[in-house]
Structure formats: C-alpha cells, structure tokens
Amino acid sequence: MLLQTTITGLAIGGIYALMAVGYSLVFSILNFSNFAHGSVIMLGAYAGYFVLTRAGAPFPVAIAGSMLAGAVIGVANERLAYKPLRVRNARPLYFMISAMGVAIFLENLVYATLGAHFYSYPEVLGRSIVRIGEASIGVLDLFALAFSSVAITGLHLFLQRTKSGLAIRACSFDMTVASVFGIRLDRVVGLVFAIAGALAGLSGVFLGMKYMAYPTMGWITNKAYVAAVIGGLGSLPGAVVGGIALGLLETFVSVYVSSIIRDVFSFSALVLVLLAMPNGLMGKYVEEKI
Amino acid sequence: MYIQGVLTVAMINIISATGLAVFTGFTGLFSLGHAAFMAVGAYTSAILTYFLGVPYVLALVAGVLASSVVAALVGYPTLRTRLRGDYFAIATIGMGEATRVILENLKITQGARGLPGISQYTTLPVAAVAAAIVLALARNMLASVYGRNAVAVREDAVAAEMSGIHLLRTRMISLVFSAGCAGLAGGLYAHYLAFIQPVMFTMVQSTQITAAVVCGGTGSLTGPALAAFVFTVAPELLRAAHMWRLVIYGLMLVLIMVFRPQGLMGYRDLSWSTFSTLAARIRRRTPHGKR
Numbered sequence: 383m384l385l386q387t388t389i390t391g392l393a394i395g396g397i398y399a400l401m402a403v404g405y406s407l408v409f410s411i412l413n414f415s416n417f418a419h420g421s422v423i424m425l426g427a428y429a430g431y432f433v434l435t436r437a438g439a440p441f442p443v444a445i446a447g448s449m450l451a452g453a454v455i456g457v458a459n460e461r462l463a464y465k466p467l468r469v470r471n472a473r474p475l476y477f478m479i480s481a482m483g484v485a486i487f488l489e490n491l492v493y494a495t496l497g498a499h500f501y502s503y504p505e506v507l508g509r510s511i512v513r514i515g516e517a518s519i520g521v522l523d524l525f526a527l528a529f530s531s532v533a534i535t536g537l538h539l540f541l542q543r544t545k546s547g548l549a550i551r552a553c554s555f556d557m558t559v560a561s562v563f564g565i566r567l568d569r570v571v572g573l574v575f576a577i578a579g580a581l582a583g584l585s586g587v588f589l590g591m592k593y594m595a596y597p598t599m600g601w602i603t604n605k606a607y608v609a610a611v612i613g614g615l616g617s618l619p620g621a622v623v624g625g626i627a628l629g630l631l632e633t634f635v636s637v638y639v640s641s642i643i644r645d646v647f648s649f650s651a652l653v654l655v656l657l658a659m660p661n662g663l664m665g666k667y668v669e670e671k672i
Numbered sequence: 673m674y675i676q677g678v679l680t681v682a683m684i685n686i687i688s689a690t691g692l693a694v695f696t697g698f699t700g701l702f703s704l705g706h707a708a709f710m711a712v713g714a715y716t717s718a719i720l721t722y723f724l725g726v727p728y729v730l731a732l733v734a735g736v737l738a739s740s741v742v743a744a745l746v747g748y749p750t751l752r753t754r755l756r757g758d759y760f761a762i763a764t765i766g767m768g769e770a771t772r773v774i775l776e777n778l779k780i781t782q783g784a785r786g787l788p789g790i791s792q793y794t795t796l797p798v799a800a801v802a803a804a805i806v807l808a809l810a811r812n813m814l815a816s817v818y819g820r821n822a823v824a825v826r827e828d829a830v831a832a833e834m835s836g837i838h839l840l841r842t843r844m845i846s847l848v849f850s851a852g853c854a855g856l857a858g859g860l861y862a863h864y865l866a867f868i869q870p871v872m873f874t875m876v877q878s879t880q881i882t883a884a885v886v887c888g889g890t891g892s893l894t895g896p897a898l899a900a901f902v903f904t905v906a907p908e909l910l911r912a913a914h915m916w917r918l919v920i921y922g923l924m925l926v927l928i929m930v931f932r933p934q935g936l937m938g939y940r941d942l943s944w945s946t947f948s949t950l951a952a953r954i955r956r957r958t959p960h961g962k963r
Contacts, residue, residue: 479925480926653746
C-alpha cells in the first residue's frame with residue numbers, strides 16, 4: 383500500500399512538475415504568473431484527443447501533435463496578448479489581468495463551441511497493471527512518470543548545454559542587460575513560450591488520459607501553480623521539487639485521510655510554506671525586480 | 673418588478689466592484705477569488721437570519737465582519753512576502769476552492785443543495801442605499817492620507833516603502849475593506865434571491881467583478897461602478913448571447929490591457945464638477961452652432 387501510494391504520488395507529481403516548469407519558465411523571464419498556461423494545457427488535451435480519434439493516429443503522433451499545438455498556441459498567446467504589454471514595459475499586474483483574460487476567453491470559447499461534455503480518451507495504453515512487489519501500478523502512471531522525467535531532463539540539458547539555453551538563462555537574469563549584449567528578446571521570449579506550450583501539450587495529453595478532457599480542466603493546473611510557488615517561482619528545480627512534493631502530499635492525503643479535503647490540504651501547504659519560507663523552497667529572490 | 677430585480681442586482685454588483693476597485697485599481701493587487709468573500713458574507717448573514725432570527729442589518733454587519741476576518745487570515749501570510757502580489761492571487765484561488773469544499777460539506781449550510789427560504793429583505797431602496805454608503809466610504813477613504821499611500825504603493829512599492837509607508841498595513845487595509853464590501857454584497861444577494869448555493873460563488877462571479885473593475889478603469893471608482901451596472905444590465909438585454917458572455921469578458925480583458933490599460937475611465941472620476949465643466953463646454957459651443 384505504501385509503495386503503491388508513493389508511486390502513484392510520484393506519477394501525479396511528475397505531471398504537476400511538468401506543468402509547474404511551464405509556469406516557472408515564463409515567470410523567470412517575464413516575471414508574472416501566466417494564468418493562461420492552464421488553458422494551453424486544456425487545449426493540448428483536446429488536440430491530443432482529436433489527433434487520436436478523428437485522425438486515428440497512433441499514440442506517439444498524438445503526443446507530438448499536442449506538443450506542437452501547445453507550442454503554437456503558447457507563442458500566439460504571447461505575441462497577441464503579452465507582447466504589446468512587454469514592449470511598453472507594463473506592470474506585472476497588467477500581464478496578470480491579460481493572462482486571466484486569455485484563460486477565460488479560451489476556456490469559454492471551448493465551452494461555447496465544443497460544449498461542456500467530457501471527452502474520454504480511447505484506451506491507448508489499456509488499463510493494464512504492472513505489479514512491483516505488492517504494489518500494482520497503472521501503465522498510464524508509469525508512462526506519465528517516464529515522459530515527464532525525460533521532458534524535464536531534456537529541458538535541463540537544453541538550458542545548460544545550448545546557446546539558446548544560455549540566452550534564456552541570461553534573460554531570466556536581466557532582460558535589459560541581455561538585450562544590450564545582442565540577445566534578441568523577441569526570439570528568446572518566443573522560444574520560452576514555445577517550450578512552455580510544448581510541455582503544456584504533453585501534460586495535457588496525460589491529464590486528459592487520466593481525467594478526460596473538458597473545458598475547465600485548466601483549473602487542475604492551479605495545483606501546478608501552487609507547486610511552482612511552493613518550490614519557488616522562477617526556479618526550475620524548485621518547480622520539480624514542488625510538483626513532486628505536492629503530488630505525494632495529495633496522494634497520501636487522499637489515501638490516508640480523505641479525498642474530499644485533499645485540495646484544502648494542498649492550499650494549506652502553500653500558506654504554510656509561504657509563512658515559513660516566503661521564497662518558496664528553492665526560490666532565489668523575494669522581491670519583484672525593480 | 674423584473675426591472676426592479678435587475679436594478680437591485682446591479683446595485684449589489686456595484687458594491688462588490690467598488691470593493692475590488694479599491695483593491696486592484698488603487699492598491700494594485702489582484703484577486704482571483706472575490707466571489708469567495710461574497711460566499712462567506714452571504715452564508716454568514718443568511719444563517720444568522722434563517723436559523724437564529726438575528727435582525728437583518730445585524731446579520732449583514734456580521735457577514736461583513738466574517739469576510740473581513742477570512743480576508744485577513746488569507747492576506748497576512750501571502751501579502752507579508754513584501755513585494756510579491758502573485759502569491760496572494762494564487763492563495764485566493766485556494767481560498768475559493770476551500771470555501772466551496774467547506775460549504776458543500778458543512779451541515780449548517782446544507783451542502784451543495786443550498787439554503788432555500790431565506791427571508792427576502794433586500795429591496796431596491798435597501799440595495800441602493802447600501803451602494804451609496806459604500807461608494808461614499810470608498811471615496812472618502814481614497815481621498816484621505818490612506819488613499820494617497822495606497823496609490824503610492826500601487827505606483828512603486830519600493831519608493832513608497834522608502835518614503836515610510838507601511839506596505840503590509842496599506843495592503844491589508846485595502847484587502848479587508850474590499851472583502852468587507854464583497855461580504856456585504858453577498859449578504860444583500862442572499863436576502864434578495866432568498867436562496868443560496870455554493871455554485872453561485874465561483875469563478876464566473878469573480879470574473880464578472882474583475883472584468884467590471886478592469887474595464888471601468890484602474891484608479892477610478894465611478895468607472896468600475898458604471899461598468900458593473902452595464903455588465904449586469906446588458907446581459908439581461910441580450911439573453912441569447914449568454915454562452916458567449918464569458919468569452920467576450922475574456923476578450924475584453926485582453927483587449928483593454930493591450931490597447932487601453934487604464935480602462936475606460938482610468939485615473940479619472942465622475943463628479944459634479946465633471947458635469948458642470950461638460951455643461952459649460954456645451955453651452956459655449958451652442959451659440960456658434962446656431963449662428
């Protein structure tokens with residue numbers, strides 16, 4: 383039981399981490415909380431669903447399709463809703479309102495066009511179960527864990543080993559100075575939103591397979607945002623740690639305490655972490671950049 | 673009767689929008705869960721009049737106090753982190769969720785089924801008087817030293833702090849006032865509809881208040897009040913567009929941020945002098961037109 387809960391918790395934590403990384407990546411560059419990220423995840427889930435069912439494509443194609451869709455939507459979102467604000471150096475509050483607007487717009491657009499009903503994914507991975515010792519773990523959970531670890535490791539290598547990664551890290555340190563050194567801000571920001579969108583698409587497919595696809599599923603990602611804050615906004619290792627910690631906490635609470643008050647626990651954890659460590663577990667700075 | 677009802681709801685929405693205008697428009701903080709404060713106020717006052725027979729006005733006051741206390745409890749740990757407003761925003765989402773879960777599972781709130789048969793005390797005059805009081809209070813508060821401090825915090829928190837303004841206190845006062853307004857609006861709403869249910873106080877409600885404040889204009893009180901009025905009345909006229917209402921709200925938030933971030937009435941307020949200057953301008957122009 384203990385082993386099983388731990389592995390399920392890790393799998394959910396992996397998906398949270400994947401989503402939280404998207405929040406943190408955008409935050410580290412533009413210094414605001416991108417509430418529209420959840421909607422991109424939702425659209426990614428729908429994209430994956432339609433590629434699987436309408437086009438009848440195999441599972442890997444669906445993942446690639448939804449990652450591509452997520453990247454495109456993410457970049458379009460930035461270009462249309464954030465770039466005009468970025469250009470005139472608007473306050474983070476305005477970015478947040480704009481992001482909120484995008485989230486409400488996309489969510490209700492899907493609601494108005496595709497309807498409120500739940501699209502359940504076809505059983506690509508089956509309901510088969512792997513037994514490890516006494517624990518029985520769903521194949522889906524194992525896949526989710528594997529994919530999110532690969533994606534996060536890949537992102538880490540990209541940021542540390544490539545020139546574009548270096549540019550992103552430079553911008554997250556100081557955008558103005560980076561642009562003085564000849565880094566093209568538009569390109570870097572676009573790249574960041576493409577990466578965040580692709581990760582959103584990937585996590586959308588797994589969320590869709592686990593909980594089905596529906597217009598308001600983006601709000602699950604609030605939990606991922608909580609994970610990012612617990613880990614320390616703007617810090618990628620923090621997002622991973624926060625995501626996994628939150629996944630484990632939730633699974634343990636719903637198994638050993640009650641699944642109804644699970645969310646109350648997660649948000650209390652947020653408040654407690656903020657009280658004890660205002661930076662989050664691995665955050666670098668408390669204050670907004672001046 | 674129907675028109676009276678719409679106007680009553682409009683007054684109630686003006687109250688909650690005024691509260692949020694102080695918080696977002698003047699202090700520069702963002703909340704995603706103002707509906708939860710409404711829920712706390714609504715349930716507190718409804719339970720008091722329904723089960724305990726407390727007089728209406730006292731119940732409303734209790735609702736205001738309850739939502740202010742909840743706001744202070746959520747606000748202290750999150751606003752304490754000095755310059756980061758985002759933490760508070762996410763905490764309000766959590767608070768909204770927690771409030772819903774608690775309301776759905778408590779016995780006294782009768783869970784998701786809601787509380788029916790609350791006495792219908794809120795009439796148009798009551799709501800209008802309450803709205804007028806709240807607007808007057810907010811106006812005076814913002815014209816006081818406190819109001820100047822709040823604007824300074826919004827414009828540049830670092831500079832404000834260096835000039836000796838207590839950041840946390842300024843933000844907390846603004847939050848508590850704003851939550852109090854939401855609580856009052858909730859209490860009035862409960863006693864107008866005579867029935868409340870946890871699902872009434874969700875993101876949709878919060879979104880509507882936020883949209884009113886942002887469209888009405890940051891740094892303005894009359895702008896958000898006007899917008900809240902329009903946003904309540906207009907959907908009634910366009911019933912068919914119901915599904916698309918939120919789509920339009922979302923689009924409007926983005927468009928305003930992109931093209932006119934100060935909102936329709938940003939940093940300006942309607943007052944009697946606005947009308948008199950306007951009248952003077954018209955008077956000056958008409959003789960020329962006649963000639």
